[in-house]
Amino acid sequence: MDLSKRQLKENNIIDAAFKVLSLTGFQKAKIEDIAKTAGITKVTLYSYFDSKENLYLAIMYRALQALTEVFYTTIDQNKNESGLKSTKAIFESFFNFCERNFLYSEAILDYFSLISNLSRNPKEDNTQITQSIYFTRIQDLQNLPLKLTVKEMERGIKDGSIRPDIDCVLHTLQGWTMVIGYIKLLSATSTNEAPLLNVSLKSLKTLSLTFAEKALAL
Amino acid sequence: MDLSKRQLKENNIIDAAFKVLSLTGFQKAKIEDIAKTAGITKVTLYSYFDSKENLYLAIMYRALQALTEVFYTTIDQNKNESGLKSTKAIFESFFNFCERNFLYSEAILDYFSLISNLSRNPKEDNTQITQSIYFTRIQDLQNLPLKLTVKEMERGIKDGSIRPDIDCVLHTLQGWTMVIGYIKLLSATSTNEAPLLNVSLKSLKTLSLTFAEKALAL
Amino acid sequence: MDLSKRQLKENNIIDAAFKVLSLTGFQKAKIEDIAKTAGITKVTLYSYFDSKENLYLAIMYRALQALTEVFYTTIDQNKNESGLKSTKAIFESFFNFCERNFLYSEAILDYFSLISNLSRNPKEDNTQITQSIYFTRIQDLQNLPLKLTVKEMERGIKDGSIRPDIDCVLHTLQGWTMVIGYIKLLSATSTNEAPLLNVSLKSLKTLSLTFAEKALAL
Amino acid sequence: MDLSKRQLKENNIIDAAFKVLSLTGFQKAKIEDIAKTAGITKVTLYSYFDSKENLYLAIMYRALQALTEVFYTTIDQNKNESGLKSTKAIFESFFNFCERNFLYSEAILDYFSLISNLSRNPKEDNTQITQSIYFTRIQDLQNLPLKLTVKEMERGIKDGSIRPDIDCVLHTLQGWTMVIGYIKLLSATSTNEAPLLNVSLKSLKTLSLTFAEKALAL
DNA sequence: GATGAATGAGATTTCATTCAT
């Protein structure tokens, strides 16, 4: 099969996996169901993805790609604005991305757990995962959104819109913690009967962005 | 068996589960191993916990309990200090708790995912989970740490150490997002070969606490 | 506990077992259910009967006792009749006994299977069974109904009502095969949707008795 | 898998079950052992037979098939003989079949118990059994041996070798009762230490056949 | 390359029997 054809099929499978995972979560999703949704059999699926985890890695990769895409677009839209404004826009985009793409944001978080597990259990045979082409791709990509943010922050320092005494990497990570924490709370409260108090998650987002602005602005 | 005895045995099993899960994670932990570690049989274990997931709920509950305990202790230690100081101490305790109790913090996060899944899939048969006594207990407990924090913040407003114009609930949740995000990053970077840039997580914690202080102090 | 009290309790348990077994058969009957029906706990039951099989032995014993009783009564009622008439009456009683006491007749048949199994697997540990007090009792009793029949047949030879050239033991056993076969067919056809052709079992009984009469009468 | 292939595999499993059951009996036979003997896994076995009981149904079916086979053969061998001779030959074959195929004859008897249980407990969930393809097959087959015998008897009436005034169905069933009863006694006495008196089972068989002849012959 | 069947590992259940109190 020529590469492009294979690529198409792969995408088809990932689409199916995406649908099924969205409904059930990773643990409860059955390979069988994903295969059925993709209109193929389990074994065919396995000829594309060596394992369930590998398939999830592909989704993670997609998530990172989509996120990166969003970052690039945001940066492009703000290329004539100040670094501060651009940085703020990035975080806002990040928040919105997570809200709109729940599975993707979960996947990004799970990726963190994954690599954490890898390093905690070095004895185990993780060849499967680490040799996955998607794992490699993700690793190449994983820091890109962070770096893009750092870059915009640094531009902000240069153009005088951001305080010059801050550690850009640190503040970028700090922004991430807020987004990540927000997603988690979001996922827990969305339709929950016993919500976390009575706060609108919207205002939480706003507050986080305000925090960021305060920390960065002159 | 009188309740206290049953409680003891249950705790014994949860202890064992804790040990095994700490080593292997939820997926790879075998019920058989947990039972052996607890010095009982699989069947006996099943007479206490209907399923692996149910056992994990118990650990989640413990995690919440432990966290609540830490909050109470911190509050008690700061009862003669200002509300601001107490609030800051709570967040610091929270950070430290997560750092020191990885499994617990994972469990707390997983609890969020769990209830998120529950609400996203109302069709599925989640009776097992929702009828678990531990699920109920967790639900009763889940907002307590939040509420305790809110209370201290309000005390801070009253004693003049915290700005009177803030929304305590909102700022508490904001604090949580930072802690939660921090844990996630923490779990991902601890011994990771390709760390998230080169930032010390310690300084990230410090920065978060600074953010909090700035937002709250007069 | 004095003996008679123990005897009472034992009977109580056997009654319960009888009820439950009647509903479900031996395989599917649960010790728990029998105990509940008897108003005691499993362990108490075990203090009376060392095993499920032992309990069944007790029922078998009862069955044999009841059957023997019937034989005695029939013989007594026919003590002034010819040996032939008495013999025929015995077989008729036997048929009727089986029809009215399905579980008992099953138990008697199962007793045959039981001792057959014992002899086929001499390596196994059958101590439990062979040392049961009921097993001993049954063994003492098992041939009695047969012997009683033989005796009446012999009386028939003496009083000239039965042909003198027949082997009484052999013909007694022959009678048994017919009764046993009859029970089996009976049990299979009672309420079965696809009955064994369209024959009234009653006429089968009659035919069997006719056979017996023809074989025995002068 | 095409049907014939599946049938082959099923037969392979039934063969294995036959071997194991012959050694241990139904109760003590372990699914695992049967699977091993068949050279497959437990799970594979379960994909062919939903339960141990279902597997036993298959053996019952085989027993009936084998018996039917024997009947057909006997009839064929006696197609040039009188109906009486053929009928007698059938019963003799039946006796011999049971003597030579203990497990099969047990299975046939157990089938009677099974349907008896089914009809006595209509409340229980017997879907498993009644929906088994083998259960259906057995039901289709169960009356065939009977009918074949009836046919030969009727042929005997036509060719004048059998009395014209008998009820063929009734006498066929009568023959069955004797065979069935014989099996039961056989199984109980084979190697039994406390035999049913001192009668040779052979002579019992002979007597039964004599009975049959007398009843049928002119 | 695609398929149906099979595997292996582990979760869960059932139940007779035993233990500890």
Add this chain to the structure above:
DNA sequence: AATGAATGAAATCTCATTCAT
């Protein structure tokens, strides 16, 4: 002697993964 809890052995089920064709 009686009880609730525990055991052990086996049945059954679930599902990711692999085999054979």
